[in-house]
Amino acid sequence: MIPVVSNRLIFKAFLGFFFFGFPRHMGLFLSTTVNRIDAKGRVSIPGPFRSALADHVFAGVILMKSPVHACLEGFAPAMMDDIAARLNQFALFSSEQDDLAAATLAECVKIGFDTEGRIVLPGEFAKYAGLKDDVAFVGLGNKFQMWTPSAWDKRRAEAQKAVRDKGLTLPKVAE
Amino acid sequence: MIPVVSNRLIFKAFLGFFFFGFPRHMGLFLSTTVNRIDAKGRVSIPGPFRSALADHVFAGVILMKSPVHACLEGFAPAMMDDIAARLNQFALFSSEQDDLAAATLAECVKIGFDTEGRIVLPGEFAKYAGLKDDVAFVGLGNKFQMWTPSAWDKRRAEAQKAVRDKGLTLPKVAE
DNA sequence: CATGCTTTCCCATGATATCCCATATAGGAG
């Protein structure tokens, strides 16, 4: 089942804190790489991404079913602690905490690398993004996405079109 | 009959009070897993949850009949101290403290793991959440919830809708 | 004490995940 555009706001909530900055020590996810899923459901995380994910506590990655697209979102494990801390500002049993946690933390998995820097894709997650043989890893700065190569081609064209048509630009950071 | 709706009102009255973090050393409850209840009423606690529950004093979990939903809430034993501390912000014998304590602490059981990391679901608790064959374990950070898979599907959609409709976001942690 | 009932422990199994080794390929360094 493919998530609809109307879910975009959920994602905004999830990513809302990026506008206030995120842990600075993390590396940036850059560029796009296509890797292969083997018979056991394993994929190599692109080398550069592994460095960006580097966490001194846990060698792995957080995957989330994207609330916006038919893809998976990848984060550094440290991100989850930050999200949890933000959630803890709400009262226990409050509907805000419950709703936000359900829309974010519940949709994630924490996956460790094997000795070769690969992860095993949980079937449920692979199915969600339609991942079969090849996966396009797309670096987007503070996170990355995992797409089927063909779906990524579409999405990429769509994003470029949006930037052109709407004249989107990157404003200077306010001091 | 499940007293969910009526209890919701009690809680709404006091939502504002439960504030701020929980013991930071605990692991986070992440992701959603479905496990099976066997003929003896046993369920495996998902492996990652067991690590998050890890307590050097007691190998087990605290289950609570949710004061707000038709589900069970699961906590690390250490979290009970946190809840007690929150309750102690109210005056002794105040109706707020009495009501909240009755709706939370009084509705808990402490359950130990068996040698395989399973717990036996008390019949009363299983019935409260309508748990029969399969249980969805939902990680929500400082706690997790146990739902029937179908009830969770509904709740999940509801939470996403709430986030969307109310425009909920995760505010930056205040210093 | 015997009898049932429940709880706990222990082992077996299949599925999955993880480790370890082997190979291939691409850059870099010398």
Add this chain to the structure above:
DNA sequence: CTCCTATATGGGATATCATGGGAAAGCATG
């Protein structure tokens, strides 16, 4: 041009986890 290292990929061997069932250990009842 060749060696060396990091990465990507494949596959066999193990270890771990979820699950089911039997056996032993409480525990109340008559």
